[in-house]
Amino acid sequence: MLTVPVEIQILFAGILFLLGLIGLLVRRNMIFMLMSIEVMFNSAGLVFIIAGNHWKQPDGQVMFIFILAVTAVEVAIGLALLLQVYHHYKTLDADSINKLKDYH
Amino acid sequence: MNVFFYIAAAVALISTIMAISGRNAIHSLLFLILSLLAVSVVFYLLDAPFIAALEVIIYAGAIMVLFIFVTMMLNVGIERTTERKWLNPRMWIIPSILAAILLVDFILALKNVPSSLSINQVILPKQVGISLFSTYLLAVEIAAILLMAGVIGAYHLGSQKKKVTHRYLEKK
Numbered sequence: 001m002l003t004v005p006v007e008i009q010i011l012f013a014g015i016l017f018l019l020g021l022i023g024l025l026v027r028r029n030m031i032f033m034l035m036s037i038e039v040m041f042n043s044a045g046l047v048f049i050i051a052g053n054h055w056k057q058p059d060g061q062v063m064f065i066f067i068l069a070v071t072a073v074e075v076a077i078g079l080a081l082l083l084q085v086y087h088h089y090k091t092l093d094a095d096s097i098n099k100l101k102d103y104h
Numbered sequence: 105m106n107v108f109f110y111i112a113a114a115v116a117l118i119s120t121i122m123a124i125s126g127r128n129a130i131h132s133l134l135f136l137i138l139s140l141l142a143v144s145v146v147f148y149l150l151d152a153p154f155i156a157a158l159e160v161i162i163y164a165g166a167i168m169v170l171f172i173f174v175t176m177m178l179n180v181g182i183e184r185t186t187e188r189k190w191l192n193p194r195m196w197i198i199p200s201i202l203a204a205i206l207l208v209d210f211i212l213a214l215k216n217v218p219s220s221l222s223i224n225q226v227i228l229p230k231q232v233g234i235s236l237f238s239t240y241l242l243a244v245e246i247a248a249i250l251l252m253a254g255v256i257g258a259y260h261l262g263s264q265k266k267k268v269t270h271r272y273l274e275k276k
Contacts, residue, residue, distance in 0.1 A: 002151075032129070077261065
């Protein structure tokens, strides 16, 4: 039986979310930006699990399964977009992908 | 049990920091897998063994392998872009300060959490399944529609189309 206070548990999830946010703000490589979004999704799911454990209800785990489905779709679409971007621009730098007309 | 929680949390935080600050994409992805496995240990300690298994199978097993395949397919490795000058330590200061402000805000908001129910019970996967397919049945169907849209969208975006450009728009 875990007796860590729930504040500490939620604090852990919050720090994980903020690490993902910092990564998203700082990195310019699109693979790293997608990875940071993954970290943020994961920590949001962690908060759901902590709350479900706190109230002893199964709803938190149900919500985590939904987050899992959303994450899978997001990663599939994001990586497909990333492949297209690399195909067109030959780079993954988010700063250089700022032209509406497609250059070659 | 508490020691295991703190160890897993420390491993998760350190490996996440390594993942978001690394240069090499493959190394960062492997650190991210380590972070997800540590979070899975936390799930197990939080009496959610089913979710811990899902985390390992789907997150670390499927999603991250997809990432690694795409990274290897693009063959980027160490990117030679303008990010190099973004990655000096001064660029981390302002986002870190903003995130620290959010963290302090969050800690202050955590002051009055209502106390837990003291019943000592594990939520079994059976309860999760019953709740999933009775209370949240509509949400399950919406998730199915979302997955369908994701499959079609990924197929459409992933197909390499022949580029069609009007001849006036082509560069001389």
